[in-house]
Amino acid sequence: MELTERKKKILRAVVEEYIESAEPVGSRTVLQRSGLDCSPATVRNELADLDREGYLEQPHTSAGRVPTAKGYRLYVNELMRERELTSDETQEITEKLRGRAVRPETLMDEIGHMATELTSYPALTISSPTKATAKRFDLIYLDPNSFIIVLLLSTDEVKNKLVHLPFSFTESMLVRLSAVFNSAFTGIPEERMTAELISSTERAVGDTMGLTSVIAGFVIETLTTSHGGGANVSGEANLLKLPEFQDPNKAHELINYLSDAKNLTALTGQGEYGDVRVLIGPENAALELQNSSVVLASYNAGDGMRGLIGVVGPTRMDYSAVAAKLSFIAGSLSRLLGGGSAPPRGFGKLMIKGDDSDV
Amino acid sequence: MELTERKKKILRAVVEEYIESAEPVGSRTVLQRSGLDCSPATVRNELADLDREGYLEQPHTSAGRVPTAKGYRLYVNELMRERELTSDETQEITEKLRGRAVRPETLMDEIGHMATELTSYPALTISSPTKATAKRFDLIYLDPNSFIIVLLLSTDEVKNKLVHLPFSFTESMLVRLSAVFNSAFTGIPEERMTAELISSTERAVGDTMGLTSVIAGFVIETLTTSHGGGANVSGEANLLKLPEFQDPNKAHELINYLSDAKNLTALTGQGEYGDVRVLIGPENAALELQNSSVVLASYNAGDGMRGLIGVVGPTRMDYSAVAAKLSFIAGSLSRLLGGGSAPPRGFGKLMIKGDDSDV
DNA sequence: GTTAGCACTCAAAAAGTTGGAGTGCTAAAG
DNA sequence: CTTTAGCACTCCAACTTTTTGAGTGCTAAC
Numbered sequence: 031m032e033l034t035e036r037k038k039k040i041l042r043a044v045v046e047e048y049i050e051s052a053e054p055v056g057s058r059t060v061l062q063r064s065g066l067d068c069s070p071a072t073v074r075n076e077l078a079d080l081d082r083e084g085y086l087e088q089p090h091t092s093a094g095r096v097p098t099a100k101g102y103r104l105y106v107n108e109l110m111r112e113r114e115l116t117s118d119e120t121q122e123i124t125e126k127l128r129g130r131a132v133r134p135e136t137l138m139d140e141i142g143h144m145a146t147e148l149t150s151y152p153a154l155t156i157s158s159p160t161k162a163t164a165k166r167f168d169l170i171y172l173d174p175n176s177f178i179i180v181l182l183l184s185t186d187e188v189k190n191k192l193v194h195l196p197f198s199f200t201e202s203m204l205v206r207l208s209a210v211f212n213s214a215f216t217g218i219p220e221e222r223m224t225a226e227l228i229s230s231t232e233r234a235v236g237d238t239m240g241l242t243s244v245i246a247g248f249v250i251e252t253l254t255t256s257h258g259g260g261a262n263v264s265g266e267a268n269l270l271k272l273p274e275f276q277d278p279n280k281a282h283e284l285i286n287y288l289s290d291a292k293n294l295t296a297l298t299g300q301g302e303y304g305d306v307r308v309l310i311g312p313e314n315a316a317l318e319l320q321n322s323s324v325v326l327a328s329y330n331a332g333d334g335m336r337g338l339i340g341v342v343g344p345t346r347m348d349y350s351a352v353a354a355k356l357s358f359i360a361g362s363l364s365r366l367l368g369g370g371s372a373p374p375r376g377f378g379k380l381m382i383k384g385d386d387s388d389v
Numbered sequence: 390m391e392l393t394e395r396k397k398k399i400l401r402a403v404v405e406e407y408i409e410s411a412e413p414v415g416s417r418t419v420l421q422r423s424g425l426d427c428s429p430a431t432v433r434n435e436l437a438d439l440d441r442e443g444y445l446e447q448p449h450t451s452a453g454r455v456p457t458a459k460g461y462r463l464y465v466n467e468l469m470r471e472r473e474l475t476s477d478e479t480q481e482i483t484e485k486l487r488g489r490a491v492r493p494e495t496l497m498d499e500i501g502h503m504a505t506e507l508t509s510y511p512a513l514t515i516s517s518p519t520k521a522t523a524k525r526f527d528l529i530y531l532d533p534n535s536f537i538i539v540l541l542l543s544t545d546e547v548k549n550k551l552v553h554l555p556f557s558f559t560e561s562m563l564v565r566l567s568a569v570f571n572s573a574f575t576g577i578p579e580e581r582m583t584a585e586l587i588s589s590t591e592r593a594v595g596d597t598m599g600l601t602s603v604i605a606g607f608v609i610e611t612l613t614t615s616h617g618g619g620a621n622v623s624g625e626a627n628l629l630k631l632p633e634f635q636d637p638n639k640a641h642e643l644i645n646y647l648s649d650a651k652n653l654t655a656l657t658g659q660g661e662y663g664d665v666r667v668l669i670g671p672e673n674a675a676l677e678l679q680n681s682s683v684v685l686a687s688y689n690a691g692d693g694m695r696g697l698i699g700v701v702g703p704t705r706m707d708y709s710a711v712a713a714k715l716s717f718i719a720g721s722l723s724r725l726l727g728g729g730s731a732p733p734r735g736f737g738k739l740m741i742k743g744d745d746s747d748v
Numbered sequence: 749g750t751t752a753g754c755a756c757t758c759a760a761a762a763a764g765t766t767g768g769a770g771t772g773c774t775a776a777a778g
Numbered sequence: 779c780t781t782t783a784g785c786a787c788t789c790c791a792a793c794t795t796t797t798t799g800a801g802t803g804c805t806a807a808c
């Protein structure tokens with residue numbers, strides 16, 4: 031059952047006012063904000079309806095109205111005016127990105143900080159690990175006891191390890207080994223690197239010293255713990271300024287929850303590249319997030335890999351601004367990481383998706 | 390002017406009681422805790438003395454006493470009974486260390502988390518960057534447009550970068566380049582890698598495509614931003630449980646301060662390997678730390694490199710337990726990182742050093 | 749030097765008071 | 779059938795007052 035135009039206007043006014051003020055919104059204020067041409071009493075009647083239908087609620091009788099999760103959901107899906115970033119803003123982001131994208135190891139950290147700065151909410155980044163395979167091996171001979179393993183992955187990342195051994199070997203041994211690894215270990219997934227494969231390799235190359243297993247061990251470790259798979263949070267302290275987190279216990283609960291990487295990766299979910307996902311209060315699975323909202327934008331990190339960048343805040347969150355900013359960051363990031371300079375469609379047009387189950 | 394034995398006992402009782410309860414301590418409680426054989430009135434007289442001499446203060450007339458920074462300092466320097474870890478505790482730490490010391494990239498993060506878990510205070514780790522030089526270059530030819538730079542540093546770390554170029558080059562070109570770099574760029578500090586050096590190298594090798602500057606750029610970047618130099622914090626949320634941080638503004642101020650790596654590295658200071666440094670309240674330079682204490686233990690990361698692991702908390706902190714734990718962690722870490730399995734002296738004997746200026 | 753005794757202080761908790769924003773309802777008007 | 783003015787009512791939030799009790803400093807006796 032569709033809401034009347036006037037009810038929508040009123041709901042929007044309540045949500046937006048509440049987002050700004052964090053105070054229950056009364057009929058008088060709605061009237062001012064919505065610009066409707068009727069009396070407060072009329073608005074009160076409408077508010078009562080919206081209340082009955084579950085979009086709004088009262089903290090107590092004789093208080094103004096506050097949006098429910100259902101109210102926010104409707105707002106995000108239908109009522110919200112999509113915010114276009116001003117060219118000043120896009121420029122600011124672009125510049126910051128350029129300034130920070132120096133060291134790949136810390137890139138995601140930096141992006142997170144940036145998102146925090148821009149939205150003033152705690153930001154999280156999640157880069158999901160992908161199954162990489164080995165693409166090429168090089169063994170660099172240093173001295174009779176040391177060499178470097180250089181491993182080029184299918185993701186074009188390079189991993190390496192300096193190995194010191196208590197016994198000596200020859201350079202030609204390494205040459206032989208690298209040839210064997212390049213033929214036997216490239217392109218195959220980690221789970222097929224069995225003990226048999228290793229021992230057969232060992233025999234093939236005539237290795238009696240265990241060099242083979244050292245190298246194989248490094249490869250397996252690298253492929254399993256792989257790069258990526260990282261998650262981090264920044265700017266948690268920003269929560270403490272918000273009225274909904276004045277109670278230190280509330281803040282503690284959420285910050286603590288966020289500080290465990292396991293909880294973050296649990297946020298990874300369906301959703302296409304380019305989407306902005308909004309999870310409002312109880313739409314979140316975690317208990318700790320029941321009173322918070324999460325906005326996530328996914329980016330393409332090349333090679334079909336996806337990552338997420340998002341922020342966490344109270345359900346009373348400026349969804350439109352946050353979504354626009356995250357979307358833009360994710361888009362820029364995709365471009366930066368070479369995940370395709372032209373996103374599938376409509377970055378900036380902002381596709382928002384959420385849990386529509388009971389709306 | 391030395392305090393009487395009884396005054397010391399009383400001061401110790403006040404400090405220890407206050408550390409536990411966070412409530413101003415009265416004469417009655419002191420009596421119980423210290424086991425002294427006298428009347429409350431006598432204790433009151435002594436307390437008044439300690440107050441006058443600046444070791445204690447009253448939040449208001451007719452409240453109990455609270456230690457001042459000067460009081461804590463005396464306590465830490467002279468009164469504190471050094472806590473030996475139980476073998477259960479050392480074992481717990483050792484096991485955790487073993488369980489976590491898997492990936493060198495995240496080692497310090499893990500150590501920080503561990504310190505937080507053990508002390509339930511926010512933990513920080515600081516690994517100071519050292520001036521590394523290049524020790525060896527290898528250029529791995531992949532295809533006419535791509536190669537890998539593998540750079541072995543004087544610290545025995547290996548850095549690498551995959552380079553794609555819009556123009557093609559030959560393998561022999563790379564061989565020549567690596568020879569030149571190995572002779573001209575190894576062993577010299579980053580500040581001597583001037584534009585002249587680069588362009589003369591370019592001429593020497595006959596490089597008209599700018600390959601030289603790509604490689605030199607990577608080297609310079611690697612040496613400057615070097616590895617190490619990292620700082621991180623974990624467990625900030627733990628502050629929120631403490632009575633002194635019930636005011637969200639206080640908590641925000643400190644957490645925010647800690648979240649900026651620049652502020653952390655500022656804590657690096659003098660102090661020898663093996664020391665535990667305690668900075669109490671106003672002994673800290675930073676305004677944000679005036680009401681907090683920092684306990685830092687330094688570890689040896691091999692190659693003369695030092696790092697710090699520490700915790701931050703209210704001045705009312707269980708110094709003795711914290712110092713013992715951090716000291717043990719730092720010691721284990723030194724051993725793990727090969728910074729010498731036998732520390733210079735007295736790990737566990739716990740040398741505590743602080744700012745003795747006005748005690 | 750130590751102690752009992754007592755008046756005094758002051759914060760924190762409990763209880764009471766007030767003000768005002770905002771509601772729901774009713775009844776009249778459109 | 780919708781809109782509106784009017785009014786009684788509710789309830790939080792802020793403020794004031796009261797009470798309580800822990801803890802002190804001081805004095806005078808031991």
